[in-house]
Amino acid sequence: MNPFGDPEKPQGSFIAVPVSIHFGDTDPYGVVYFASYFRYCHQGIEALFERLGLPPHLYFRNSERGFGLPIVGASCDFYRPVKYGDKLTLKVCVKHLKAKSVTFGFFFYKENSEDLVAKGEATIVAIDRNWKSCALPDDVRSALEKFAGDLN
Amino acid sequence: MNPFGDPEKPQGSFIAVPVSIHFGDTDPYGVVYFASYFRYCHQGIEALFERLGLPPHLYFRNSERGFGLPIVGASCDFYRPVKYGDKLTLKVCVKHLKAKSVTFGFFFYKENSEDLVAKGEATIVAIDRNWKSCALPDDVRSALEKFAGDLN
Amino acid sequence: MNPFGDPEKPQGSFIAVPVSIHFGDTDPYGVVYFASYFRYCHQGIEALFERLGLPPHLYFRNSERGFGLPIVGASCDFYRPVKYGDKLTLKVCVKHLKAKSVTFGFFFYKENSEDLVAKGEATIVAIDRNWKSCALPDDVRSALEKFAGDLN
Amino acid sequence: MNPFGDPEKPQGSFIAVPVSIHFGDTDPYGVVYFASYFRYCHQGIEALFERLGLPPHLYFRNSERGFGLPIVGASCDFYRPVKYGDKLTLKVCVKHLKAKSVTFGFFFYKENSEDLVAKGEATIVAIDRNWKSCALPDDVRSALEKFAGDLN
Helix, strand or coil: CCCCCCCCCCCCCEEEEEECCCCCCECCCCEECHHHHHHHHHHHHHHHHHHCCCCHHHHCEECCCCEECCEEEEEEEECCCCEECECEEEEEEEEEECCCEEEEEEEEEECCCCCEEEEEEEEEECECCCCCECCCCHHHHHHHHHHHHHHC | CCCCCCCCCCCCCEEEEEECCCCCCECCCCEECHHHHHHHHHHHHHHHHHHCCCCHHHHCEECCCCEECCEEEEEEEECCCCEECECEEEEEEEEEECCCEEEEEEEEEECCCCCEEEEEEEEEECECCCCCECCCCHHHHHHHHHHHHHHC | CCCCCCCCCCCCCEEEEEECCCCCCECCCCEECHHHHHHHHHHHHHHHHHHCCCCHHHHCEECCCCEECCEEEEEEEECCCCEECECEEEEEEEEEECCCEEEEEEEEEECCCCCEEEEEEEEEECECCCCCECCCCHHHHHHHHHHHHHHC | CCCCCCCCCCCCCEEEEEECCCCCCECCCCEECHHHHHHHHHHHHHHHHHHCCCCHHHHCEECCCCEECCEEEEEEEECCCCEECECEEEEEEEEEECCCEEEEEEEEEECCCCCEEEEEEEEEECECCCCCECCCCHHHHHHHHHHHHHHC
């Protein structure tokens, strides 16, 4: 038994988002192109924000409130080829929640299976009007804390 | 002889832009996806603006000067399949230059050939701060006039 | 009363598809970029095929059955700016159904409104193994006929 | 002095590739979207392959020779915002060359500066017809070895 949890699965709370594969998402051989997964990851963050009552267009950048939430790092590993015609389920969880940043975890499965095809993470940092890092806005922080439960 | 010119070729002045086909530009069968051509068309407009001394980022939208140049219509016909590994040359010309709008013509050829693979057009309209159509900015108009020659 | 129908609305049967606007779909000013609409149109065709029981990955190209359904022409007009954060509904209908081709109509509305923001069309032609045009496969034709009703 | 080299710069041989930022590459706020960098990375690999005399369309997948070179992992860190209108230079190097895989390093700079805006890497594995990992094709290996010099 792994005391750190199963690395194949999200720890704690997660949302499951269906991912549709479209023309333009694949390489010329019909296999989903690695860069597309990062777009899917972003769509996963958008879906999580929606679920938390944080409309993405008011949170990724909010000039009135004077903050932004840019992504400062991302990585993904790709385990199996996924083809046009396949359907995926993306599970999004909160891996690390810190004062100024949050790291999301992404787990891609073939639909209706536990077949992990890719796994990644991305870190968002809160910035102020001068692109200096700052504390996460309170409402973002509390929504993420509530979602992540006792994970962090 | 066609008094209206050869519909297979740009009329008057044009610039020739190399088009690279990348992963993500094709359908799952390795053929350039129709929507990608519209991205190439936009890259053609950007290249033309650059050539005319109009830096795209200062012209597609200029909040200080209070104008924008959104695309209000576009069309393209696709004659032959183009595959990843092919190289294209895009010729961009000015088809119609009016007080408030300009229509660009796009001709896509296999590199170093007269093999027309796709042909399209797109129309840009000048708008003011309220998204009302207005006269093209003088510098845009004069650069396009000079480029288009006696075509219009 | 317009005997040809309201050009602002799809004629006959249509499906309504929600369109999500994602990062990468907009121009640098936050307005949906014209080329993105053509991707949405393709997603609309995919959704229609799904609805008709024609899995897209078995129909856009089918090497076993020896046919393909490439897009040979597309156009779109853009009436109003759509921003990141807006939600759209895309209505897809069959405009013309011919022996060897089908033209789809696309109507983009702000969600829950009759505010038409863009309107386009795209034509698919059936091709055989040699990229020669041929009759639409029978199952495609009959599914589209049934969907389109007495329109054509 | 850092015995491991300057982490801000490619070690050993590299190629420098100009990166153009286009509509569709940015977030709605005009800043290059993190997923776009991964597309640029792939363009960097394509450029390197071209430079090495390995035409990308014959090497990422080659059904006749029975191999493929899919990307199995990628990561990138983003240090500064890059806007539409900025120009970038991407330096691509070989970080690790192993029997069955190669890891490329990517360094993004503002054009004509040493201002590092993003840094990433991506690993390609050679696979056979059954998607099992296998030795890199000899010509790929020798071209990369020659390019990378005595680095590995």
